Amino acid sequence: MSDYPDDASCLRTIVDLLYPDGITCPRCNKITKHYPITGRKVYSCGTCGHHTSPLKGTILEGTKIPLNKWFYAIFLMATNKAGTSAAQLQRELGCKYDTAWRMLHQIRKLMEPPERQLEGEVQIDESFLHANPFKRSSAKKRYTIDARRKGEVLFGMVEPKSGTVKVFHTKSAGVRVLTPLIRQHIKTGTLIHTDGFGAYRKLPVWGYEHRTTNHSIGEYYRADSNTQTIENFWSTWKPRMKGTYKTVSKQHLQLYLDEYAWRYSNRNKPSMFWSLMCRIGED
Numbered sequence: 001m002s003d004y005p006d007d008a009s010c011l012r013t014i015v016d017l018l019y020p021d022g023i024t025c026p027r028c029n030k031i032t033k034h035y036p037i038t039g040r041k042v043y044s045c046g047t048c049g050h051h052t053s054p055l056k057g058t059i060l061e062g063t064k065i066p067l068n069k070w071f072y073a074i075f076l077m078a079t080n081k082a083g084t085s086a087a088q089l090q091r092e093l094g095c096k097y098d099t100a101w102r103m104l105h106q107i108r109k110l111m112e113p114p115e116r117q118l119e120g121e122v123q124i125d126e127s128f129l130h131a132n133p134f135k136r137s138s139a140k141k142r143y144t145i146d147a148r149r150k151g152e153v154l155f156g157m158v159e160p161k162s163g164t165v166k167v168f169h170t171k172s173a174g175v176r177v178l179t180p181l182i183r184q185h186i187k188t189g190t191l192i193h194t195d196g197f198g199a200y201r202k203l204p205v206w207g208y209e210h211r212t213t214n215h216s217i218g219e220y221y222r223a224d225s226n227t228q229t230i231e232n233f234w235s236t237w238k239p240r241m242k243g244t245y246k247t248v249s250k251q252h253l254q255l256y257l258d259e260y261a262w263r264y265s266n267r268n269k270p271s272m273f274w275s276l277m278c279r280i281g282e283d
Contacts, residue, residue, distance in 0.1 A: 001068060010067035011041055015054050018281040025050050041067075058280050059106040069093050070103065071277075077107050078272040082240040083259060108255040110279040111262035113166040118159040119187040123230040124194055126173045127154045127238075129253070152250060154257065155181060160229040164265045167233075167257040175199040179206065193225050233264055 004010045015023070015034075022031040025045040034043040034052060042051045055061045060070060073093070076084045089100035129152040153173050158165040166185055170177050178199050186192065188207040194200040196214045203210040211225035221228065237260045241248070248256050262276075269275045 001072060004068040004071045007041060007067045008036060010071055011036065011054060013071075013277075014058075014060075014067075014280065015043065017278060018054055018058075023052055023054075025052070059109060060280070065095070065099065065103070069095075073100075073103050074107055074110075074276055075273050077104065077259070078263075078276045081263065083244040083256075083263075085244050105252070105255060107276075108259050110276055110282075111255075111258045113185075113258060113261060114164065114265075117185055117187040118157060118164065118166070119190050120159060120161055121191045121193065122157055122159050122186050123227045124155070124157045124182065124186075124192060124200070125227050125230045125234070126178070126197065127156065127234050128152065129154065152253065153177075156230050156233060156261075157182070157185060158230045158233060162265075163268060165230070165233050165261045167261045169254045169257060173197075173199060175202065182206070182208075193227055195227055233261075237264070 004013065023034045023043060023045075024030065025032045025034070025048065027048045027050040028045060032048075033046040035046055036042075037044050037051070041055055042053045044051055053061075055063070060067065063070065073084075073089055076089065076092070084104065086097055086101040086104055089095075089104060090097045093100065153170045154167060155170050155173070155178055156165060156167045168181055170181070175198075179202070182192075182203070183206055186208070189209070191209040191211065192200070192203055193211050193213070194203075196212050196216060200210065200212070211222075213219050213222055213225055213227060220226065241256065241260060245256065263272070266272050266275050
């Protein structure tokens with residue numbers, strides 16, 4: 001809050017991020033000198049006076065919330081390992097709960113997984129969420145974590161070398177559901193490590209090298225194969241999410257998965273706050 005005390009300082013930062021070479025004026029059809037307009041979140045071309053809104057096309061477009069509060073919310077989301085609940089953000093910003101909830105969901109849109117395919121060596125695994133039995137009176141089912149009961153299916157893949165992880169909420173753990181995700185997000189020819197689950201048996205047919213560890217007989221590690229990195233993701237993500245959010249609606253479950261996957265993938269970055277800020281202008 002001391003670094004970004006007002007909208008003007010935040011807007012200058014956004015302009016520097018989105019227009020490192022300067023703002024291109026569509027009327028002049030070239031990069032020109034632009035000046036901020038006092039009291040508005042727009043810049044004016046110094047040559048023709050055309051107005052440009054740096055927030056257009058971003059999660060901040062049309063917002064009435066002060067930009068420094070947005071920056072603070074982004075900072076909390078990027079740096080809190082366990083995540084930030086809407087109730088916590090409500091208390092810290094002094095806003096309504098619904099406002100805090102919408103802000104966090106907008107920020108989660110910046111945490112979508114990278115489009116590039118994973119390659120080299122990749123570990124994949126499935127996990128489950130179940131409906132909270134104590135929410136029977138609720139009109140909407142909400143989900144919490146319990147490995148003892150199967151419910152909502154999660155499918156994860158991780159590239160141990162880079163630490164990049166992708167997680168998906170799927171309708172089942174069948175081969176017809178998992179195979180398209182594998183082919184879309186993992187490069188052909190990649191060495192894939194799995195447990196002995198039957199849905200992975202046809203990986204060599206699709207051009208992947210496949211190695212397994214048989215968990216059913218107590219084999220969790222071999223010199224040439226293991227799934228410990230993706231298992232580590234499950235073991236760190238589940239208790240953190242359960243402790244922060246308690247319950248999560250099925251409708252928005254994928255956004256929460258993207259949040260924790262992004263945080264895990266970027267945990268070694270010098271500044272996770274700036275890693276997230278740099279995605280503000282991405283479509």
